[in-house]
């Protein structure tokens with residue numbers, strides 16, 4: 001009982017700080033921290049699949065990138081200059097092509113639905129989910145697990161990145177989509193450097209964390225815990241382990257997609273770099289340092305690593321060594337403190353326990 | 364909500380109705396027949412013991428029964444259903460519960476949590492997404508825990524249990540699945556003398572109310588639970604009968620008992 005109270009207090013404290021922070025921040029830092037909160041959402045996605053089900057995806061960047069691109073397409077079309085077709089398409093069009101989304105460049109008709117922001121947002125969640133479902137179905141049906149899942153997901157993210165870079169007339173290629181219109185919903189405009197976007201991100205983080213927490217506390221979460229420990233044993237208890245893995249993998253893809261949506265809104269661009277291997281691996285490092293088995297720990301990990309990283313990048317002496325320090329910290333965490341910061345916090349809080357008495361057990 | 368476990372059923376119909384049947388069951392690993400043309404019938408309420416030397420194919424036979432390994436030839440029937448190749452999870456759901464040779468429980472979870480994963484008969488993803496674990500054991504969970512002497516350690520992490528307790532926990536998990544047939548692979552392996560005694564008693568308790576197939580290679584233990592014995596040798600069934608019949612069987616004595624185990628028994 002006591003442990004639950006402490007956990008609850010930790011969540012409360014974290015979100016109190018998150019929601020109070022903008023009062024003390026200038027617009028630059030408001031935007032920076034908003035981006036870090038987006039990263040915290042990514043880390044929650046990693047924690048769900050890796051921490052709770054043992055599926056280490058090294059391709060979360062694919063889902064994150066897709067989320068960002070989907071809404072970035074809508075926000076590109078919302079810029080008056082990009083009417084009837086986005087500027088970059090004009091640079092790539094055949095000389096006598098019709099200046100219309102239907103046919104200005106090969107495949108440009110795919111942009112048509114994205115005139116509706118709602119479709120851009122929906123696609124940013126649904127498309128990652130569908131891709132994860134298809135990939136997961138194939139992987140888990142074949143009982144792919146462990147490092148093979150990591151390699152396959154990593155490869156798929158690379159393929160996604162290549163497809164985007166190589167289809168410049170459709171995607172904007174290497175440059176990605178920049179100069180997006182600010183998000184505007186029901187007449188409310190969200191300013192990336194103002195408190196509005198910050199609170200949007202913070203609110204979504206809160207919702208994602210609460211929903212994830214809810215999911216892992218159900219019987220499903222309980223079965224997943226068993227799957228993480230010994231997935232084949234779970235089969236002999238009558239569970240279709242594949243379905244469970246598929247569910248949590250899709251959920252983590254959807255969470256990454258949501259984070260991608262918010263990233264495009266907060267940073268005002270989407271680019272192929274979001275699907276890079278190094279970015280996907282960064283997400284895993286955030287979750288590992290914070291504690292992959294703890295949703296809150298993963299959030300804290302994302303915030304701390306990125307905050308220190310940004311401070312380090314402004315210091316000429318620290319900048320070159322930071323990636324090395326980060327890498328070493330990751331190795332250290334994996335080897336000696338697999339539960340990360342959350343694990344350390346737990347062991348500080350937990351007092352040395354007496355063995356449970358029979359009375360406590362039976363009452 | 365939970366099905367009433369076998370233990371509460373009184374309408375016993377001992378020894379007539381076959382629960383599990385195998386037809387010409389064979390598995391070959393690179394041409395080597397680890398299980399060779401096995402025809403085995405286990406009847407309702409029976410406590411059947413399979414003995415045989417190390418490497419005789421006993422564990423592999425259980426692997427075939429629970430779907431861990433696919434047979435090269437032959438079929439496995441549970442009552443009137445052919446369960447060959449339907450997948451481990453479906454086989455488990457249809458009523459085959461297995462305890463592995465080395466205790467396989469979830470060490471990071473408490474004893475109660477282990478039982479809860481096992482006893483849950485609604486195994487679908489969405490059924491479990493919309494339900495929560497009760498903090499207290501259900502009747503079935505409490506019953507199997509008390510049978511296996513684990514009532515006092517329900518909230519203890521499995522990693523804190525002794526080896527004997529781990530064996531019993533896995534047995535309790537299998538029982539809480541309410542299976543049609545319980546497959547036990549050397550349930551007393553690695554136990555102290557006192558623990559072995561208790562396990563023998565437990566198996567005798569189960570006999571009648573449960574259909575149990577036990578693998579054992581300790582003849583002393585086998586004689587204590589003294590039921591119909593099936594002897595396996597080089598993947599095939601060599602003999603079947605009571606302990607005294609087996610001991611008088613010339614082929615068995617030559618192949619197996621003649622070596623070490625008989626003298627210890």
Ligand SMILES: Nc1ncnc2c1ncn2[C@@H]1O[C@H](COP(=O)(O)OP(=O)(O)O)[C@@H](O)[C@H]1O
Pocket residue numbers: 392397415416417418419420421422423424
């Ligand atoms: N998956 C496998 N691949 C190859 N050989 C196997 C496999 N499983 C079991 N065997 C072989 O089958 C024989 C029977 O093994 P097992 O069933 O474990 O014997 P036991 O009667 O001691 O339980 C052994 O010779 C073992 O090496």
Ligand SMILES: [Mg+2]
Pocket residue numbers: 421422423464
């Ligand atoms: Mg064996």
